[in-house]
Amino acid sequence: xxxxxxxxxxxxxxxxxxxxxxxxxxxxxxxxxxxxxxxxxxxxxxxxxxxxxxxxxxxxxxxxxxxxxxxxxxxxxxxxxxxxxxxxxxxxxxxxxxxxxxxxxxxxxxxxxxxxxxxxxxxxxxxxxxxxxxxxxxxxxxxxxxxxxxxxxxxxxxxxxxxxxxxxxxxxxxxxxxxxxxxxxxxxxxxxxxxxxxxxxxxxxxxxxxxxxxxxxxxxxxxxxxxxxxxxxxxxxxxxxxxxxxxxxxxx
Amino acid sequence: xxxxxxxxxxxxxxxxxxxxxxxxxxxxxxxxxxxxxxxxxxxxxxxxxxxxxxxxxxxxxxxxxxxxxxxxxxxxxxxxxxxxxxxxxxxxxxxxxxxxxxxxxxxxxxxxxxxxxxxxxxxxxxxxxxxxxxxxxxxxxxxxxxxxxxxxxxxxxxxxxxxxxxxxxxxxxxxxxxxxxxxxxxxxxxxxxxxxxxxxxxxxxxxxxxxxxxxxxxxxxxxxxxxxxxxxxxxxxxxxxxxxxxxxxxxxxxxxxxxxxxxxxxxxxxxxxxxxxxxxxxxxxxxxxxxxxxxxxxxxxxxxxxxxxxxxxxxxxxxxxxxxxxxxxxxxxxxxxxxxxxxxxxxxxxxxxxxxxxxxxxxxxxxxxxxxxxxxxxxxxxxxxxxxxxxxxxxxxxxxxxxxxxxxxxxxxxxxxxxxx
Numbered sequence: 001x002x003x004x005x006x007x008x009x010x011x012x013x014x015x016x017x018x019x020x021x022x023x024x025x026x027x028x029x030x031x032x033x034x035x036x037x038x039x040x041x042x043x044x045x046x047x048x049x050x051x052x053x054x055x056x057x058x059x060x061x062x063x064x065x066x067x068x069x070x071x072x073x074x075x076x077x078x079x080x081x082x083x084x085x086x087x088x089x090x091x092x093x094x095x096x097x098x099x100x101x102x103x104x105x106x107x108x109x110x111x112x113x114x115x116x117x118x119x120x121x122x123x124x125x126x127x128x129x130x131x132x133x134x135x136x137x138x139x140x141x142x143x144x145x146x147x148x149x150x151x152x153x154x155x156x157x158x159x160x161x162x163x164x165x166x167x168x169x170x171x172x173x174x175x176x177x178x179x180x181x182x183x184x185x186x187x188x189x190x191x192x193x194x195x196x197x198x199x200x201x202x203x204x205x206x207x208x209x210x211x212x213x214x215x216x217x218x219x220x221x222x223x224x225x226x227x228x229x230x231x232x233x234x235x236x237x238x239x240x241x242x243x244x245x246x247x248x249x250x251x252x
Numbered sequence: 253x254x255x256x257x258x259x260x261x262x263x264x265x266x267x268x269x270x271x272x273x274x275x276x277x278x279x280x281x282x283x284x285x286x287x288x289x290x291x292x293x294x295x296x297x298x299x300x301x302x303x304x305x306x307x308x309x310x311x312x313x314x315x316x317x318x319x320x321x322x323x324x325x326x327x328x329x330x331x332x333x334x335x336x337x338x339x340x341x342x343x344x345x346x347x348x349x350x351x352x353x354x355x356x357x358x359x360x361x362x363x364x365x366x367x368x369x370x371x372x373x374x375x376x377x378x379x380x381x382x383x384x385x386x387x388x389x390x391x392x393x394x395x396x397x398x399x400x401x402x403x404x405x406x407x408x409x410x411x412x413x414x415x416x417x418x419x420x421x422x423x424x425x426x427x428x429x430x431x432x433x434x435x436x437x438x439x440x441x442x443x444x445x446x447x448x449x450x451x452x453x454x455x456x457x458x459x460x461x462x463x464x465x466x467x468x469x470x471x472x473x474x475x476x477x478x479x480x481x482x483x484x485x486x487x488x489x490x491x492x493x494x495x496x497x498x499x500x501x502x503x504x505x506x507x508x509x510x511x512x513x514x515x516x517x518x519x520x521x522x523x524x525x526x527x528x529x530x531x532x533x534x535x536x537x538x539x540x541x542x543x544x545x546x547x548x549x550x551x552x553x554x555x556x557x558x559x560x561x562x563x564x565x566x567x568x569x570x571x572x573x574x575x576x577x578x579x580x581x582x583x584x585x586x587x588x589x590x591x592x593x594x595x596x597x598x599x600x601x602x603x604x605x606x607x608x609x610x611x612x613x614x615x616x617x618x619x620x621x622x623x624x625x626x627x628x629x630x631x632x633x634x635x636x637x638x639x640x641x642x643x644x645x646x647x648x649x650x651x652x653x654x655x656x657x658x659x660x661x662x663x664x665x666x667x668x669x670x671x672x673x
Contacts, residue, residue, distance in 0.1 A: 045300060062293035066300045095302045100653070102302050103510070106338050109301075111517060118579050128579055133657055134517060140656040185660060239655075242663050243646060249669040250640045 026223070029125055031190040034231025036183050038145030040086035042138070044105060045095070046072045046177075048152040050209065053173075064206070068213050072152050075217030076179065080148075084227035088144060104141050107134035108182075112149045116180055119192060129189035131182045139184025145232075146184050150220070152177040154212055159201045173199035177216040195219025273381025273429050277326045284385055288329045291347035298337060298353075305336040305356055305507070313503040314354060317365060318372045321441050323380055325350060330379060334372065336507075340514035342455055346375040348384035359504055360511035360527065361454050365496035366438075366447035373434035373441075374448070381433070383426045424475070431483050444493040452480030459523040461563045462572050501534075512544050516551035519580050522558050524548035539611050539618050546607035546624045549600050550631075553580070554587035556596040604628050619648035623658060630661070639665040 030036040048069030070091070077087045095105050111131045119129060139147050157173040174196070181191035197215045204212075280288070298304050305311070318334035325331060332350040340357035347353075352375045354368075362368055378384065421427065431448065438445040456477040508531060515524035528545040535541050563571075574583065587593030605628045611621035626641035642662045646655065 045302075047301060062290055062297045066297060069300065092300045092302060096299060096304075096306070099306070102306075102338075105302050107514070107517060110340075110514070114518060115579070118577065128581065130579075130581070132517065133654065136657050137654055141653060237663065239659050242659060242666055243643065246639050246643050246662055246666045246669075249666060250636060250643065 025121055026124065026192045026194070028127060028188070028190050030127075031181075032225065034225075034228045035233050036186075036188070036190055037225065037228055037232055038085065038181070038184070039227060039229045039232060040088065040144040041080060041146045041148050041181065042088040042090050042142045042144040043073055043077055043080075043148045044090055044109065044150070045069060045092050046076075046150040046152045047109075048072060049154075051153075051155045052203075053155060053157040064209070068154070068209060069152060071210060072150065072177065072213050072217050075214055076148070076150065076221055079217065079221040080224070083221075083224065086144075086227075088142060090142065101138075101141060104134065104138040108138040108147065109149065111135060112180065112182065115189060116149075116178075116192070119189070121192070124189065124192065127188055130187045131189065132187050135182045135187045136184060139182075144184055146190070147182045148179055149182065150177065150179045152213065152216060154199065154209060156199060156204050156209075157201050158203060173201050175199050175212045175216055177220055179220040191224065193220045193223060273377070273383055273426060273433075274386065275326070275381055278382045278385060280327075280329065280385060284388065285329070287384065287388060288349045291349035291351055294347065295335065295351060298335070303338050305338040307336075307507060309503040310359070310507050311336055313365070313500065314359070314368065314372070317369050318352060318376070321369055321373055321437050321443070322376050323437075326380070332376070332379070340511050340518060340520070344371055344375055346378040346384075348379065348382070348388075350379045352376065352379070356507055356511050357514070358455075360508045362451065362500075362504075363454075363495075363497070364447070365500040366443040366493075367451045367454070368500065369441065369443040370434060370438060370445075370447040370451050373437040374430045376437065377430040377433040378422065378426070381426070381429060383422050383430070387422055387426070427475075427479065428482065431479055432486065435483060435486055439490070442493070442496075444495055445487045445490050446492050447495070449480045449484040449487065452476050452483060456480060457526075458568075459526050459558075460520055460571075461522075461558050461568055462575065509540060509544055512548060516547050519551070519575075521548060521551040521553065521555060524551055537614075539615055539621075542607060542614075543611050543618065543620050543624065546604045546611065546621065549604035549607060550624060550628055552596070552600040553584045554593040554597040555600070556592065601628050601631055617648055619645050619652065622648060623654070626658070626661065630665070635665055635668050639669060 024032060028036065046069040048065045050065045050068055073089055073091070077089045081087045090101075090105070095102050108131065111134045115129050115131050123129070135147055139145065152175075154175040155173055175198075176194065176196045178192065178194045180189060182188065183190050195216045195218075197212050197219070199212060295304075314336055315334045318332065322332045329348075330350040332352070335351065335353045336359065337353050337355050339355040340360075341355055342358045342361055344352070344354040344358050352372060354371065354375075358371065359368070362371070422430075431452075434448055435445045438448065508527070512524050512527050512531070515521070515527065525545070525548040528541065528548040531538075531541040532545050578586070584597075588597060605625065608621040608624045608628065611618050612625075622641045622645035626638045626645060629635075629638035629641055639662060642658050642665065645652070645658055646662070649655075652658070
């Protein structure tokens with residue numbers, strides 16, 4: 001019993017010590033300080049996958065994935081706007097109507113996926129993750145300070161399948177989402193926020209799925225600090241001044 | 253011109269019978285209708301992710317060739333249509349409802365319309381033979397544990413097993429059947445059947461020395477080479493036909509360039525160099541192609557020449573793991589700690605510089621070459637040269653879409669020049 005109490009106390013102490021660190025996990029120091037925190041963010045369409053596991057196979061819900069992805073985008077946009085950010089929801093219709101924008105979006109998403117596949121939370125403050133010129137080009141095209149990429153996944157498992165999964169292994173119910181914010185000036189990854197939601201086994205109505213989506217959107221955004229334009233480092237020198245200065249320096 | 257080859261048709265029929273494709277109407281149950289519905293929905297999902305490549309010339313080419321060689325649908329749930337997906341990986345797949353998708357990374361590797369026809373003929377036969385439905389039925393009979401398949405790629409979690417099968421490959425027998433019947437389709441068309449082994453040869457080339465990222469029927473894989481040999485033997489006695497190349501080139505030129513840029517961005521530099529060299533060999537006076545070659549050499553970073561044939565599977569798996577764990581910058585930094593890496597880095601930058609200079613010598617107003625030069629000089633720590641190159645870029649292309657990026661580099665370089673770095 002004494003050992004158990006000591007273990008609980010030790011765990012509690014460890015959790016207490018790590019609370020501060022955990023609160024900052026998923027942000028670069030510069031984002032937290034405000035130096036790289038954007039004023040404006042473009043939100044790209046969430047890559048959403050809604051899946052129903054059945055007893056003998058998997059049923060994808062492609063149409064619903066598009067619908068709930070759009071809901072997720074709207075929920076995230078509302079929270080960020082409430083926090084003072086200027087939010088652009090860049091929806092698929094807008095992207096598909098503008099070939100240059102489509103190019104930039106597809107390139108940036110591929111670069112983001114490559115980058116995020118190597119993501120380790122502890123390494124984020126080291127600023128080793130960069131999405132490259134494609135993200136910067138996209139931000140420049142959209143006229144924003146940052147780009148937000150998001151993924152959403154919800155798996156619904158009937159009770160029978162859940163029992164089978166518990167016995168022999170396999171996919172169970174669950175929902176998770178992730179938002180990554182990339183600085184538009186540098187291409188650096190500034191924020192990664194992950195949210196999960198527990199999904200009880202059993203069929204789900206669209207309203208219930210919508211509620212999970214809302215929970216995930218809230219989880220992804222609740223720790224994002226509010227916009228603070230006063231702290232953001234802006235370029236003070238105009239293009240013309242830089243060009244003139246470069247010309248002079250090169251001639252010297 | 254449309255000559256029949258009875259011996260080949262007989263061979264194909266035998267092959268089909270043993271493989272189990274059904275080229276007659278197949279009625280499907282309610283559950284299988286779901287596959288058809290999902291196949292249709294997938295188009296909307298690709299659109300929602302902006303992955304449909306809609307460039308009119310390229311899309312028109314693919315659809316014209318596809319509709320020219322496709323058979324009449326045997327079932328009311330099959331409606332042939334052809335799409336291009338904006339994805340640099342070399343892949344193509346067919347869905348049970350007749351929708352055939354070809355990746356830009358596949359299209360960019362083909363040389364002519366006949367090869368495109370061969371590729372589409374293969375995919376069409378997966379539809380015509382009801383391979384998706386057959387494999388779906390076979391999979392349903394397997395054990396539940398066997399059904400619990402993990403993520404099979406970016407779309408794996410969302411789509412049904414029947415569709416996953418169509419995307420990630422059928423059984424070896426059905427693939428062979430699709431190859432065999434593709435030759436029959438080509439024989440009945442104006443296209444050269446020898447294009448099929450050509451396509452398989454092209455796809456058997458492993459430029460990067462990596463195991464496939466996602467195992468697909470069209471990805472780099474030893475079986476592709478075996479299939480190439482089999483199809484080559486099948487067409488050995490067939491007279492070659494004139495290839496159709498001109499219209500193809502005009503339709504895919506921009507897409508080829510875009511795909512090479514994709515390979516540079518995604519860090520597949522050996523592939524980028526190989527494709528860019530092929531482009532330059534074909535169009536020696538095209539400065540955009542030459543500039544792409546400069547970009548590709550620059551993208552090589554500290555990687556030296558590679559001979560994938562000399563690499564073991566273990567080497568390739570190691571390369572893949574290393575790539576999965578580390579960022580590009582981390583791998584470059586590690587390579588630069590070695591003498592070999594530093595030498596390769598210097599040589600690649602030198603090649604890139606020479607290539608950009610060739611472009612500028614031919615046309616001093618060709619802006620992208622200045623940007624490339626600026627990037628090379630930055631990496632060589634030639635601050636003044638880099639600033640001058642970027643300045644020239646802005647002068648030649650004041651409204652370039654990447655002006656903001658280049659200006660931010662120029663700002664930094666100007667600061668460095670001022671402090672005498």
